[in-house]
Amino acid sequence: MSLMLVAVTLRVYARAIVVRTFGFEDWACLFAAVLNVGYAAVAFIALSGPGLGIHMWDMHIGDIMHESYFKTLIASQSLYPVVLLFTKLSILLLVYRIFWADKKARVMVWFGIAVNTIFYFITFVLTVVWCAPPAGGNPMLSAAKPSCQTDVHRMTVVQSGFNIGSDLYLVIIPIPLVAGLKMSWGRKVRVSFVFGLGLLATILSALNLYYRVLSLRTIDTSWAYIPVYICSIFELNIGVICTCLPCFPALFKTEGMKNLFSLRSWSIFSSISSSRSRIFKRSTEKGDYSDMTSLKDIQSSGKEPSLTERSLELRDHGYLAREQV
Secondary structure (H helix, E strand, C coil): CHHHHHHHHHHHHHHHHHCCCCCHHHHHHHHHHHHHHHHHHHHHHHHHCCCCCCCHHHCCHHHHCCHHHHHHHHHHHHHHHHHHHHHHHHHHHHHHHHCCCCHHHHHHHHHHHHHHHHHHHHHHHHHHHHHCCCCCCCHHHHHCCHHHHHHHHHHHHHHHHHHHHHHHHHHHCHHHHHHCCCCCHHHHHHHHHHHHCHHHHHHHHHHHHHHHHHHHCCCCHHHHHHHHHHHHHHHHHHHHHHHHHHHHHHHHHCHHHHHHCCHHHHCCCCCCCCCCCEEEECCCCCCCEECECCHHHHHHCCCCCCCCEECCCCEECCEEEEEEC
């Protein structure tokens, strides 16, 4: 949780202070972080209070006959799909911002946004309808309904399976786009590695699915739900951290960071710091992450490059950088 908060703070600083551009993907990430904290707080209350974290045969009826216990369970089940949605929207919007010039990328991003929004909205609504009590109602009676006891748990298993597929989709989208960029293989590997960190969230989604299935097959649900909550918290936090990583290179463009760190060693997405590099101010608007232009654009201008020119289609701060080797 602390690493997630640090990552989000650095992203907000990089985007709002350094780059001075705060887009929809940044708001989605910030909202996901706030909801993530809320979900972690609810999960902590659920695990530290009576009713969860102990075996069913060690539990007393008085441990769970509290409205607060059922309110906590309903709140955690309702928050989970919402946090997932905004985390994945942040990643998809970031990919759109970076690769907006590619038509296939735009189609894949909008497809991902539509599918994720529809699915998580449906799961959220079903959770509220099946489990949430009416105004002034008793949460214990609502949570005891068969729809909340059985249907919601089965739906969470389906949701975990969908999480695996959507996580893999988010990892796969940038791979062909990065492969088509005009830059060295070493740089392609580094860029792909940043996006590939989303596989950690995929692994945790798979573990979450495994433990949710186990919870359906055991009567000791109060104990079986401990790893479910743990995997969910780690999955959500890693997802938010992955959305922040591509924004970190902007931090190393500040004068203070340049004096402390080497831009060549730390920056993945910014231009290579070389005495032979020439930086030109862009005259056209291309986005917030673009600091290199493509070789195709150079050739279409009618000017034949005399030297090999490599490019990276990542928009950042409105500069056009051309490296000659």
